[in-house]
Amino acid sequence: MRRRDFLASLLAPPPASTLVHEHVLVDFIGANQVSRSRYDPEEVFRLALPHLQAVARLGCRRMLECTPNFLGRDPGLLRRLAEASGVELWTNTGLYAAREFIFLPVYAKTESATKLARRFIREHQRGVEGTKPRFIKIGVDRGPLPPLSRKLVEAAAITSRETGLPLASHTGDGVAALEQLEILSKAKCPLTRFVWVHAQNERDPEVHAKAARAGAWVEFDGIGPRSAEYHLRCVKAMAERDLLGRTLISQDSGWYHVGEPNGGNFRGYTYLYTDFLPMLPEGWAQRLLVDNPALAFGATA
Ligand SMILES: [Zn+2]
Secondary structure: OOHHHHHHHHHOOOOOEEEEEEOOEEOOOOOOOOOHHHOOHHHHHHHHHHHHHHHHHOOEEEEEEOOOOOOOOOHHHHHHHHHHHOOEEEOEEOOEOOOOOOOOOHHHHHOOHHHHHHHHHHHHHHOEOOEOOOEEEEEEOOOOOOHHHHHHHHHHHHHHHHHOOOEEEEEOOHHHHHHHHHHHHHOOOOHHHEEEEOHHHOOOHHHHHHHHHOOOEEEEOOOOOOOHHHHHHHHHHHHHOOOHHHEEEOOOOEOEEOOOHHHOOOEOOOHHHHHHHHHOOOOHHHHHHHHHHHHHHOOOO
16 A cells, blocks of 8 residues: 555544434424424425435444434434435434423323333334334433433433343533433443443543443544534543543534424534544544444444
């Protein structure tokens, strides 16, 4: 290999990488009013496809689409976009209790954790509109968690224990993260299945380290031009503690905003590849976008 090609290969993003937390479509209207009739899937398809094609050209093999049920989860749309773009799009099971429960259907409030878990397990076994959810996605606000949030975490933990699915949880702060680990322990769900989503909300790297040492994945989301330096510090703090092997990164980018004209501002998926990865020491891109997603989510080439 010529020296110049060798240098280019070092700088190139790893092939077959995975973005662990992005969105194609989100509707924040709330569980009472959410409906497929609120958007035109053809319009969403047309607007999202170029963004997926752009990130495919940079080596993205798959994307975990983290929009939960009652927030615009649309497996059929994802399937069409995956076929057209060549980027695998994974969907999820679970329910989102963050933002004070406005995205929860009535049954989430009345049913037991076991019964809710049965719903999630059934989705995993039978699929959702022809697509098998590949992970659990839930959401909770800051801790200490109210009983309804604790119940949903327990339902997700039971689901993970029974199915082996990884459990990604949008989490308000470090208190809520550690509280969820306790709930998983009680439910006898391995902590290695837990992905602490939005760990960047917690400013103390020792709390990140504590969760990671307990076995959890620590995911720093929302990487973008304004936050890149902070995110880089978060990842480096993990590496300094020898915890790069429990670290994930994502942009939490996209998406078609249901209810806004033309879907509002669709933030693309390429920044992480074009700007953030080049800031990392050699070898880290491979770990953060290939090796760790494979370990955390079973997302293998
Ligand atoms: Zn998200």
